Amino acid sequence: MLINILEKENLVEFFEAMQSYGEVVAPVRATDNAHRFQPVKGIDELDLDYTRTMIPPKKYFIQPKETLFTFNKEKEKYLEPPSIDKSMVLLGVHACDINAMNLLARVFMEELPDKYYLERRKNSVIVGVSCTPDEKCFCKSTGTDYAQEGFELFLHDIGDKYLVRVGSLKGHNIVKDHSELFAAPEKGDLDAFKEAEKTRLSSFTIEIEMSGLQDHLDMSYDDPLWAEYAEKCLGCGSCNLVCPRCRCYDVQDYINLDMNTGERVRMWYSCMLKDHGLVAGGHNFRPTSMERLRNRINCKGSLREEMPNCVGCGRCTVFCPADIDFVEILQKVRGDIK
């Protein structure tokens, strides 16, 4: 069955079943504004009724900062870290983040296969969960509020039950192997799902018109709005580092004082930082913060696989220390507001 019902009273058993597929990581409340994906040992530690994490769950596939390998020059050897093939269950991922990871999967698994990303995704189970948008969410505008793929199971809250969609063969096998936890949906369950979706879709309070946005951005290339926002922008890079769809990183090699052993380290990077556009010879493609800000918004507003490079999660707005509102910028670009 592609549609199943999980009673909420079976959630403890469901959680225990998921533990057999690997370490469970799930949203746990961290601050007033944010949850954090972290390892959990029991269902009472996690909070499936959350709005957003500050750092998106992509951190489990391409880690914020990681040693790719250590090396030994004399022995002509290199060694990868042991964590690469660890099994993991990401429990409670929202549709926006799943859609963001679907893009990352295309980049890191198909276009330029990255063995770290590949291994980790292969060894993981993703369980999505439905959510209610808050006043910063605009995933409906970006078409990323519903996940069609990129998960094993997706739990839709329909009251005292979850309607569970199966999204992969692995997900199908999970349901098959734990059939005692699931039931076939009844008409009332499907009605409840439709009602829940209606409620969710009518809860959005902000939107961006995506139609022709790329052209609008092109036409706004010389608009004074970029300089206005650059004046307010701290250039701290937070917007990129909390973005589920950003995928820039930096790689550095470090050698130890023995001048023989060392490591190669990869870390997330941000196009809002000055040396992102710096190339050999000292030329910088985006030397001013105005150019960097314009570049970021253009990247986010441009299409990729028929979807914008933004999934509407609202993180860059919520976690900007300077209170720069991403949606407001795009509304100005379109001329919706002055």
Added chain:
Amino acid sequence: MTKPRLGIFSLTGCAGDQLQILNMEDELLNLVARFHIVDFQEGSSHKESGPIDIAFVEGSVSTETDLRHLKEIRERSSVLIAFGNCATDGCVQAMRNGETTLAQRLKDVYGVEPDYYDALESKPIREYVKVDFSIPGCPVEKDEVVKAITSLLHGDSPLGYSYPVCVECKLHEYPCVIVEDNKPCLGPVVRAGCEARCPGLGLDCIGCRGPVEDGSNFAAELQMLLDKGYTEEFIMNRLRIFSGELPEDFLGGAK
């Protein structure tokens, strides 16, 4: 192969950066084995004259004696590294620069008119000599020192931190103390490299590694904190504790 000749020097400061080298206990034997150390006051009374391949200079230029010493070091050295915030930014002894004259300060503090102390207004060493590389911090981070040294031994120029503390907060998933708590954090305009140690403990950054000189926007930081109700005096005092002599264009705004 002959070992590179290393000199570690102090001008005016607390000598805490030299101490950080001595604190590198796991690396110390490897370090002394790699270099011929010609001067390292805090480690040994042994001193040699002659050329130096790499000079680490901590402390600010605060006396005529410092200045003569610095110029002599520069003449002897192929690579000169400003070591710690006194050397890179002037630090606490430079925090009142520009507010009153040195003569006035001598009078206010010591009640004397003439300059008994051969004192100069405290300045970072870049004000007097060419600096090849800077390792900021009050004190310096051991890890950054090791990385800089190994880069130099390897024949590369060391990599500094061109980005602010915010980056490290995000990489560690530390809650933002500005967004969450409205604290007067200097993280957005201060050099990373500390692994966001203070915000990781819920504390706002007080800027002990000095300003990100190129690419940060202090005018926006100032405005953001003014909007939160902090006074300009408070913000500037906080910034200048460690950033003493600010680069001229730092206060200027968006770049």
